[in-house]
Amino acid sequence: MNKSDRSVTIKDIAREAGVSISTVSFAFNGTAPVAQETKDRIFEVIKRLNYQPNSAARGLVTRKTNNICLFTPHPASDFFSFGGNSVFSHLLQGIGEVLDQKDYNLLISWDNIGHKAKTPKLIKLMRERAMDGVLICLPNQDSSVIEELSEHHFPVVIIGSNGLKNQVNSVDVDNYDIAFRNAQHMLQLGHTRIAFISPGPLEFLVCEDRLEGYRDALEEAGIRFREEYVFIGDEKERSGYNAAAAFMALKEPPTAIVSGRDVQGVGVIEYGREHGVSIPGDVALISFENSELAEKYGITSVTTDLYEIGKEGAKLLHKLLTRKKDRGAQNIVIPSELIIRASCGTKPTT
Amino acid sequence: MNKSDRSVTIKDIAREAGVSISTVSFAFNGTAPVAQETKDRIFEVIKRLNYQPNSAARGLVTRKTNNICLFTPHPASDFFSFGGNSVFSHLLQGIGEVLDQKDYNLLISWDNIGHKAKTPKLIKLMRERAMDGVLICLPNQDSSVIEELSEHHFPVVIIGSNGLKNQVNSVDVDNYDIAFRNAQHMLQLGHTRIAFISPGPLEFLVCEDRLEGYRDALEEAGIRFREEYVFIGDEKERSGYNAAAAFMALKEPPTAIVSGRDVQGVGVIEYGREHGVSIPGDVALISFENSELAEKYGITSVTTDLYEIGKEGAKLLHKLLTRKKDRGAQNIVIPSELIIRASCGTKPTT
């Protein structure tokens, strides 16, 4: 609608206001003192011509894009989903909230979990300087991407656990501690035959951490660790079902189960319903995640606040981007809370 | 790890290969003929030095960023959610899939639905040329943003309906037609007292379209339109419940209900359960959306394929960005399918 379609540049402002372009830049960004009178004139023109600096030109010299990238498993993948439900938006909300406030743009890109399919794209984005930093959520064991990124001193924050802990910034709940306390809770209720369902293969650090927490709690209580009380599941409901089946088939079945994910807990419950195993009557159940599922099925569970994790992750990344001095890797731990529901009962069966 | 931390530029390549920077650019991008021998030498150096052009510098001259922005209601908002479930990821998946293939980056930004809170940010992003185009999903009546964007000839594709149809590109299901056929389906089953629940205020075009489709179907069948058979609900389950309550309180209650959203259909069912109204026994129910809820509650519903909508939207935007000639606004219609379930019954009550 305006005279021309060419967008207005700093040159136009300078000409119209009768000053040099540097003065315009100084005034606009407040980076150098400019006489009030001149400043007023410049801002009048800026407003009148509706000037907005070109981000590419600016980025070329400042070496900033104000874009940050979130790299995750697919939003609809099993990692984020359970019962058709996706918690991806929780994570997104936390990240978006702080990024928005700090005036960063959020770019998202996803991976086929464990297949490192798109990884090269992330590397490319970083190498062509298309983003200032990246939040990575890669719940698999592969840390080569992360290594490559931090090797180039590229600002990275890991969402979740990773083998490179203490070398690279991260935000997560304390999986070891949660598992430890989950097992402890069962012990306190008097259980001694406590089983554990891993939410994935032990190569995943999350799983290893949880198993270890579980194991240490038993050890502390002087209870023998039994191989047959550990079931390596996956992120799907079925694995909880299968775990229950396996445990119940033992000559000496456990009286309590520490489930790796709520969705597995649901599997356990389903098994119970189908086979007349009462929960918590015959087997007490405690889980991780505290999703809507836990609420719905009355499963005692420990919160994994993805909203908070996203928020803290974004904050940390922002710190990385604005701080000049490198002060080593930070590992933020988001506190978890045990939400007691019916599934854990109050007394063990004997 | 390399000698210096400064990233390698086209100058480095030129020097190392003993040619001018323009020649490197020509060879790299294939934009002008370069002798094979020279080309080989250049690519060897590019590979050896691991060169990746700087996107800001490139964007400055090409006026492209390869970023496109998705602007939607909040991913966890009622618009995308029902029963704690979010379909946002479906939309995201469709968009991401094609954008990724075309080598665009996806930037996301959201709005508090109807409060046009962040709108200025979108405008700013566009004016500073931080993105090449935008996919907008704004299910409210406010079209000022869209007007502003297209006024500046900024490439925009609307996801969903909008008052500016035919002036601006869009992708949506045919709400009028769906409602028409939904009502018709009820008519074919012999119903004559058919009520309608709007999923929102009639200022929203989606709602107006649906109401109109419903009304026209009745009219075509020679059935009188009754004001009291229309309930203006909102995006929440409760509004379906309230609608059912209102309808059932009439001296002559409807025998069929066309629900605006699955979640409202659930509200109707809940009402029925609590008040002993059998569905489809006493009232037949048909809905829009075909979400997991419809499946779960056995509600006959018409598909709204957000995955497909996202895909087509992204494709259309890409076309806009690559075509030189403007060929008017395109309005893509994604086909819908009626999924028959128990809720609509086969015979009307009389």
Place this chain on the structure above:
DNA sequence: TATGCCATAAAAAACGTTTTTATTAAATTT
């Protein structure tokens, strides 16, 4: 033998900023 053409490549301009350096006049210090 000049003339034009072609293939290749170099040089230069442009993109729109920020940042560094230079200039000028006024104010302050010595």
Place this chain on the structure above:
DNA sequence: AAATTTAATAAAAACGTTTTTTATGGCATA
């Protein structure tokens, strides 16, 4: 009163590309 600092501004350099223009030989054509 001269020297120095300060405030305000202008000029120029830099950022790293793409794109346009110019140059250079060789080769065919007139």
